[in-house]
Amino acid sequence: MARRADKVAIMANTNTASKSWPELASGVPKGLETGLRNYWYPIIQSPEVPANAPVGLKCLNEDLVIWRDGEGRARVMNDRCPHRRVKLSAGRVLAGELQCAYHGLRFAGDGSCTLIPWEKQASDLNSKLCVTSYPTEEIGGYVWAYLGDVKKFPAPPIEDCLPEELLHPDRFIHFSLPTEEWDANWLLVIDGSDTYHAVTLHAESQEHESVLRYIDPAAARAHAGKDAGASTVPLADRLIEIVETDGHGLRGISVDREGRHLDHGHRLETIRGERFNLPGMVTNVLRPVPTAAAYVSRLYQVPIDYHRTRLFRFAAWRVESDAQREKLRDLVERVVRPRQLRTAAEDRAMAAMAGDLVESRANEFLLSPDRDMVRIRRRLAEAFVAQQLEGTRAPRNERTPSRDTLVFPV
Ligand SMILES: [Fe+2]
Incomplete structure (x- = not known):
C-alpha cells in the first residue's frame, strides 16, 4: 500500500500542546539537519592524531580541533581562538599545550587560557579567554567526544553508550x-x-x-x-x-x-x-x-x-x-x-x-x-x-x- 510520509509530530511530550518547534522540511525539526547534540560521537581514528600536531575537522557543523596533551591524552575543543577567531588547528602543540598560530596564546586541555605571551603574569584576561572543551575519551581505536552542553545535559559515562x-x-x-x-x-x-x-x-x-x-x-x-x-x-x-x-x-x-x-x-x-x-x-x-x-x-x-x-x-x-x-x-x-x-x-x-x-x-x-x-x-x-x-x-x-x-x- 502506498502512502505519503507520516508527518512527525514535532511536539514536546507534555500536555502543553501549544509548544512546538519549527520544521525545516516534513518531519525534520529545524536544527536537526546538522546534528543531534548531547551525545558521545566518534570523532577520528586514534592513529590519525599525532603526538605533536593538532588536527582540525568539522563535526555537527562545528569546527573542532583534536590534539594530544602532555600525557598523550586526546583533547577535543572548539577550533577557534577566542582572541581573533583563527583556527587553533593551524597552531602548534608546545609543552603539552595548544598554541594559537597567530599571536601565541596558549590553552590547556580543559580549554583554559594558560598564557598570553605579552602579559607578565596570568590576569583575569586568562579566565575570560576560554575555549569550549568537550569531554573526550579514547576507546577501541577511536577518539570520542561528548558534543554537548554539559551544564544542561551532563555527559553520561561513555561505557554506557x-x-x-x-x-x-x-x-x-x-x-x-x-x-x-x-x-x-x-x-x-x-x-x-x-x-x-x-x-x-x-x-x-x-x-x-x-x-x-x-x-x-x-x-x-x-x-x-x-x-x-x-x-x-x-x-x-x-x-x-x-x-x-x-x-x-x-x-x-x-x-x-x-x-x-x-x-x-x-x-x-x-x-x-x-x-x-x-x-x-x-x-x-x-x-x-x-x-x-x-x-x-x-x-x-x-x-x-x-x-x-x-x-x-x-x-x-x-x-x-x-x-x-x-x-x-x-x-x-x-x-x-x-x-x-x-x-x-x-x-x-x-x-x-x-x-x-x-x-x-x-x-x-x-x-x-x-x-x-x-x-x-x-x-x-x-x-x-x-x-x-x-x-x-x-x-x-x-x-x-x-x-x-x-x-x-x-
Ligand atoms: Fe547498503
Whole structure:
C-alpha cells in the first residue's frame, strides 16, 4: 500500500500542546539537519592524531580541533581562538599545550587560557579567554567526544553508550575500516539504513558467489550452483519478500518468482535488539560466505555539516583464543574488507543521488516497507525536540544486538 510520509509530530511530550518547534522540511525539526547534540560521537581514528600536531575537522557543523596533551591524552575543543577567531588547528602543540598560530596564546586541555605571551603574569584576561572543551575519551581505536552542553545535559559515562565489543578487547576483536566522508546530508545517509535495499542494491556485490569470485576464483567455481544462492537465479527473476522480524524490525529477503528464499549474503536468522541507536549507529549481522563466521557490523553516521556526513565502521566478533584472532584477521583482509568497501561505495552513491534533504523530503513517496525508516526518523526528530523544548534527553536504547547474538561460530 502506498502512502505519503507520516508527518512527525514535532511536539514536546507534555500536555502543553501549544509548544512546538519549527520544521525545516516534513518531519525534520529545524536544527536537526546538522546534528543531534548531547551525545558521545566518534570523532577520528586514534592513529590519525599525532603526538605533536593538532588536527582540525568539522563535526555537527562545528569546527573542532583534536590534539594530544602532555600525557598523550586526546583533547577535543572548539577550533577557534577566542582572541581573533583563527583556527587553533593551524597552531602548534608546545609543552603539552595548544598554541594559537597567530599571536601565541596558549590553552590547556580543559580549554583554559594558560598564557598570553605579552602579559607578565596570568590576569583575569586568562579566565575570560576560554575555549569550549568537550569531554573526550579514547576507546577501541577511536577518539570520542561528548558534543554537548554539559551544564544542561551532563555527559553520561561513555561505557554506557558504546557497544560492548569496544569495551572488552579481551573477549572481542574488531577491525576498523577507513573513515569515509560522503556528499550527503546525514539524515539521508541514515535513511539508507533500511534493510530491504540490500536485496537489490547489493545483489551482486554481496552475494556469496560474487564475493568468492572476488577473493578466490577457484573456490567460486567449486561452489557454483551448490546452494540456493541468489546467483543461481537471474536478476530478472528475483523479487523481494518483506518480513517482520522478532524485535529487529523489518527485513527484505531475496526470493525467486515462486517465492523460494535465496541466500543473498545477508544473514537471515533471527537477530534480536535494536538496529538503530541514537544518535546514529546502525548494526547489521552479516555472513560474507557460507563457511565464514558471521560478524556484527557497526556503522556510525556523524554529520559534518548540512551537505556532508562522516562514517566510521567496524566489524566485530566474540573470540576465545589467539588462534581465532589470527583466523579472523585473515578473513577480514580477504573477505570482509573488500566486501564492505564495495557495498559502502554503492550506499554512498545512493545517498549522494538523493540530492538536497529539503527537496528530497518534499517530493518522496514512501511505500509500506519504509515504515522502519519512518520510525527512525521520528525517534531522531523527537529526541531533538525533547532537548529543545523539554531540556530532556531521549533514553538510551538497548545495547545492540543483544549479548547472545554475538556468540558466533568461528
Ligand atoms: Fe547498503
